[in-house]
Amino acid sequence: xxxxxxxxxxxxxxxxxxxxxxxxxxxxxxxxxxxxxxxxxxxxxxxxxxxxxxxxxxxxxxxxxxxxxxxxxxxxxxxxxxxxxxxxxxxxxxxxxxxxxxxxxxxxxxxxxxxxxxxxxxxxxxxxxxxxxxxxxxxxxxxxxxxxxxxxxxxxxxxxxxxxxxxxxxxxxxxxxxxxxxxxxxxxxxxxxxxxxxxxxxxxxxxxxxxxxxxxxxxxxxxxxxxxxxxxxxxxxxxxxxxxxxxxxxxxxxxxxxxxxxxxxxxxxxxxxxxxxxxxxxxxxxxxxxxxxxxxxxxxxxxxxxxxxxxxxxxxxxxxxxxxxxxxxxxxxxxxxxxxxxxxxxxxxxxxxxxxxxxxxxxxxxxxxxxxxxxxxxxxxxxxxxxxxxxxxxxxxxxxxxxxxxxxxxxxxxxxxxxx
Amino acid sequence: xxxxxxxxxxxxxxxxxxxxxxxxxxxxxxxxxxxxxxxxxxxxxxxxxxxxxxxxxxxxxxxxxxxxxxxxxxxxxxxxxxxxxxxxxxxxxxxxxxxxxxxxxxxxxxxxxxxxxxxxxxxxxxxxxxxxxxxxxxxxxxxxxxxxxxxxxxxxxxxxxxx
Numbered sequence: 290x291x292x293x294x295x296x297x298x299x300x301x302x303x304x305x306x307x308x309x310x311x312x313x314x315x316x317x318x319x320x321x322x323x324x325x326x327x328x329x330x331x332x333x334x335x336x337x338x339x340x341x342x343x344x345x346x347x348x349x350x351x352x353x354x355x356x357x358x359x360x361x362x363x364x365x366x367x368x369x370x371x372x373x374x375x376x377x378x379x380x381x382x383x384x385x386x387x388x389x390x391x392x393x394x395x396x397x398x399x400x401x402x403x404x405x406x407x408x409x410x411x412x413x414x415x416x417x418x419x420x421x422x423x424x425x426x427x428x429x430x431x432x433x434x435x436x437x438x439x440x441x442x443x444x445x446x447x448x449x450x451x452x453x454x455x456x457x458x459x460x461x462x463x464x465x466x467x468x469x470x471x472x473x474x475x476x477x478x479x480x481x482x483x484x485x486x487x488x489x490x491x492x493x494x495x496x497x498x499x500x501x502x503x504x505x506x507x508x509x510x511x512x513x514x515x516x517x518x519x520x521x522x523x524x525x526x527x528x529x530x531x532x533x534x535x536x537x538x539x540x541x542x543x544x545x546x547x548x549x550x551x552x553x554x555x556x557x558x559x560x561x562x563x564x565x566x567x568x569x570x571x572x573x574x575x576x577x578x579x580x581x582x583x584x585x586x587x588x589x590x591x592x593x594x595x596x597x598x599x600x601x602x603x604x605x606x607x608x609x610x611x612x613x614x615x616x617x618x619x620x621x622x623x624x625x626x627x628x629x630x631x632x633x634x635x636x637x638x639x640x641x642x643x644x645x646x647x648x649x650x651x652x653x654x655x656x657x658x659x660x661x662x663x664x665x666x667x668x669x670x671x672x673x674x675x676x677x678x679x680x681x682x683x684x685x686x687x688x689x690x691x692x693x694x695x696x697x698x699x700x701x702x703x704x705x706x707x708x709x
Numbered sequence: 710x711x712x713x714x715x716x717x718x719x720x721x722x723x724x725x726x727x728x729x730x731x732x733x734x735x736x737x738x739x740x741x742x743x744x745x746x747x748x749x750x751x752x753x754x755x756x757x758x759x760x761x762x763x764x765x766x767x768x769x770x771x772x773x774x775x776x777x778x779x780x781x782x783x784x785x786x787x788x789x790x791x792x793x794x795x796x797x798x799x800x801x802x803x804x805x806x807x808x809x810x811x812x813x814x815x816x817x818x819x820x821x822x823x824x825x826x827x828x829x830x831x832x833x834x835x836x837x838x839x840x841x842x843x844x845x846x847x848x849x850x851x852x853x854x855x856x857x858x859x860x861x862x863x864x865x866x867x868x869x870x871x872x
Contacts, residue, residue: 311847324735324776325775325776325777336864337860337863337864354736361737406775408773408775422799423802424775424777424780424799424802424803426777426803426806426807426858426859426860427802427803429859429860430806430859430860430863433863433867434863438849472723473723473768473769473795473797477797503773506772650732651732651733651735652732652735652736671725672727672749673727673728673749678749
């Protein structure tokens with residue numbers, strides 16, 4: 290069996306499963322946030338007349354309406370906090386974006402079967418967990434019963450050979466995969482990222498790959514656990530358990546295998562209005578910009594902030610450029626501050642925004658205005674998602690975003706790294 | 710299920726959840742969100758779609774976010790359902806959980822504005838020129854839609870279990 294099949298079989302209480310079978314699985318953990326969580330599930334639980342199936346297996350994280358600086362958002366946060374108290378669930382309030390906070394607090398471990406009330410839930414796959422996003426009604430069903438049906442997915446192997454050159458990051462890998470496979474290439478099956486270039490990535494870089502399995506249209510985006518995975522989980526206060534067993538069998542059948550060469554990959558940029566509308570940075574170089582946004586679970590983790598600061602250090606923003614930085618979690622921001630990274634952004638003239646989803650999800654007051662041209666480290670550049678329908682968003686790595694903020698137009702980060 | 714008829718709204722590939730449920734209306738009441746469904750992609754739909762109408766689209770309908778308001782907005786507008794060449798997985802599950810009929814099938818060659826009826830039981834789209842076969846749903850998903858979605862379905866199940 291593949292890794293995905295092994296986890297689903299275990300969660301379904303079966304010795305083995307085959308792709309295409311529909312099984313009912315027991316959920317190890319359910320993650321919800323303030324937008325799709327309490328305000329949406331509580332009326333359903335009330336109507337059903339039931340409570341939570343297991344409050345110790347529910348984690349609530351506020352991130353969409355943080356900091357609650359408008360009346361509607363503040364009311365949603367207040368409802369969220371009240372619900373957390375009444376149900377006694379683990380609640381991380383204002384600590385950052387759910388996909389980053391969940392593993393950072395040790396909730397995710399290899400082999401787990403997890404539902405998340407958000408489409409970027411495949412991020413948990415970076416830890417060798419089968420984690421996928423569902424809507425609020427389906428989440429209410431999970432909270433009531435602890436169960437969910439799933440069609441056992443085929444596994445699509447995305448295999449990265451070779452080694453990434455300097456200046457190229459996991460974000461460039463996943464954008465290249467979006468370009469090659471398209472936004473439905475994942476066919477709602479399970480992706481497994483493999484190969485030496487994947488194994489060489491740190492945990493937060495792996496999270497970037499798994500996170501954007503959503504943009505490939507996959508249900509999950511797994512990376513088999515290695516020693517580095519177990520070390521991360523332990524350091525976060527979690528229990529990696531018998532992590533080494535969560536590997537696909539050597540001869541397991543995969544539906545598709547796509548091979549990529551890391552060594553020849555250039556920095557990638559996706560043009561409006563699709564993450565699959567992607568090419569080498571050279572294709573878009575020189576495109577004038579108004580805003581550079583370093584934010585979101587995809588693009589503002591510690592590793593992303595660190596990469597951007599590597600290029601920004603000692604530089605100022607180009608005239609007319611507004612740089613907004615929304616660190617993905619408070620912990621990552623604190624660590625970045627301790628390492629002098631936050632002061633690099635401040636010295637360069639950046640605006641620091643709350644540890645929240647913010648404009649990546651089209652929320653909050655910093656949304657892009659009419660005709661604004663923005664380069665963003667986030668996952669999605671759909672028309673109107675980050676603001677006005679006339680705004681345009683390009684997607685890139687944090688390296689490319691930083692270089693572009695200095696030049697005032699889309700720029701290749703590699704010359705900026707020479708001698709650094 | 711009762712048969713209703715309405716006009717086809719034809720849309721392309723990759724209709725995303727931000728278009729169906731724009732972020733800037735996500736904190737607003739459902740009626741307001743639904744009134745702005747597809748406002749950026751098809752202002753005509755947002756202004757003029759009526760109960761009984763249906764959407765016919767290309768590949769990967771509902772890609773993007775897990776926000777089920779994307780499906781709920783269509784249900785709120787009273788649409789018969791969506792026929793698309795393929796659906797994004799989370800949207801597909803959300804639609805069924807909310808009792809919105811969604812069927813995989815090819816119908817984008819039918820003219821925009823044509824009258825049509827989605828027959829969920831028979832898995833066909835009836836139109837003036839004939840019928841179009843759609844991929845049948847597995848029985849348990851059809852049962853979910855017949856019950857009106859996951860919540861009424863669970864109500865039945867919990868009652869049966871005596872909870």
